[in-house]
Amino acid sequence: xxxxxxxxxxxxxxxxxxxxxxxxxxxxxxxxxxxxxxxxxxxxxxxxxxxxxxxxxxxxxxxxxxxxxxxxxxxxxxxxxxxxxxxxxxxxxxxxx
Numbered sequence: 001x002x003x004x005x006x007x008x009x010x011x012x013x014x015x016x017x018x019x020x021x022x023x024x025x026x027x028x029x030x031x032x033x034x035x036x037x038x039x040x041x042x043x044x045x046x047x048x049x050x051x052x053x054x055x056x057x058x059x060x061x062x063x064x065x066x067x068x069x070x071x072x073x074x075x076x077x078x079x080x081x082x083x084x085x086x087x088x089x090x091x092x093x094x095x096x097x
Contacts, residue, residue: 001094004087011080018073025066029059032066039067 022036032040040063 001087001090004083004090008080008083008087011076011083015073015076015080018069018076021069022066022073025062025069029062031059032063037070039070 019036026032026034026036
């Protein structure tokens with residue numbers, strides 16, 4: 001249980017680090033928006049003109065970096081969920097057996 005708790009604490013610190021990177025990318029360009037959990041779109045959206053790589057290369061590359069960090073964040077959240085369920089089951093087995 002101690003290793004599981006330490007693993008969750010380490011994952012939490014990594015999650016906080018990735019959230020700071022997302023807020024950093026959000027502050028670099030106002031067109032990215034302020035959302036932490038939402039991907040920025042690389043695909044055509046009805047009513048919105050998508051910026052292509054030919055229009056604004058720096059913005060598109062920044063947007064793709066932000067999307068990679070958001071994907072990493074979602075992966076960490078999923079691993080944390082699985083680890084917390086494992087820790088909870090060990091905790092319940094310890095007290096109910």
